[in-house]
Amino acid sequence: MQSGFIRGLSWLGGPILWIALLVVDGATEATSDSAVEINLVQNRLAVNGYDPVAYFTDGVPVPGRPALEHEVGGAVYRFASEENRRRFMSDPQRFTPAYGGFCAYGVRAGRKLPADPMAWRIVDGRLFLLLNPGTKTIWELNLGENIVSADAIWPKILTLTDAELQSRVP
Template sequence: MLRTTGVRLPRIGMPILLVTLALIAAAGPGRAEPGVTLHLLEGRIAVNGYDPVAYFTEGAPVPGLRAHEHESGGAVYRFASEENRRRFAADPQRYKPAYGGFCAYGVRTGRKFPTDPTAWRIVDGRLYLLLNPATKAIWDLELQNNIEIADAIWPQIVPYTDTELVSRTP
């Protein structure tokens, strides 16, 4: 077993950590965001085009459809059904992902990375998206601590692009 910051990682933990760090580095600065406060795809599409309501109602990522779009806060959200679009329109803050849809673990480290819609977690009614399944495994090891740290860091990094964040790091 490997001990890291008080968390016991099984032998598989170190390879997962190393792969995750390599993938984060490969994501590179600036590739994650056309905007600053939101992770958006071309066309201002949020949540990688996936239905944010479905994470809560289906317990799974479900691709949204162009026919069921809703604009909110400068982003275009897509939904799998008109019912989900209506739910979102009635209470967008309930369904929008934390940290503008950027990788929650990336925010915890002071960066803004893109996300994989299949790497996610809902905690206390809040949707967190992550870079990839390996990053999610690391995020889950100290879930509450990671959320507390990311919550504290997000207001400080929200106005910056990832490129700017990299250049500010000593």
């Protein structure tokens, strides 16, 4: 039986939706240091090693430098400049991605999927990362509704791993 969410997206066509939601390149791991799972890659890197501040200041993803790191809640953030690192340190919540850096559309679907730092959008001062550019396109079709739904779902899943979430799917 399909969930209401999947039935509601049937107009997109099954193959397109499943490709967008399930194609994942790169491995991810997660941490539960602060009871909230954060999307991390090797060496506990958040945002795949990209500078989270640069999305706001430069308007593009910029790789961070290993020499410019700062750790928050078990996640290591990298920065392109010392100025960006200082900005982040003064207000980490402002710059950290929504939903622990997991794919915003995946959270909307009750999952914790990895995110591509090149598939992103800032909405109302919040950084959202998405699985891939195709998923970003689908997510943006109902942007406001998807954010409201994901915001409601996130508190219910934030301490669960994606494996736990996936095992709950009928």
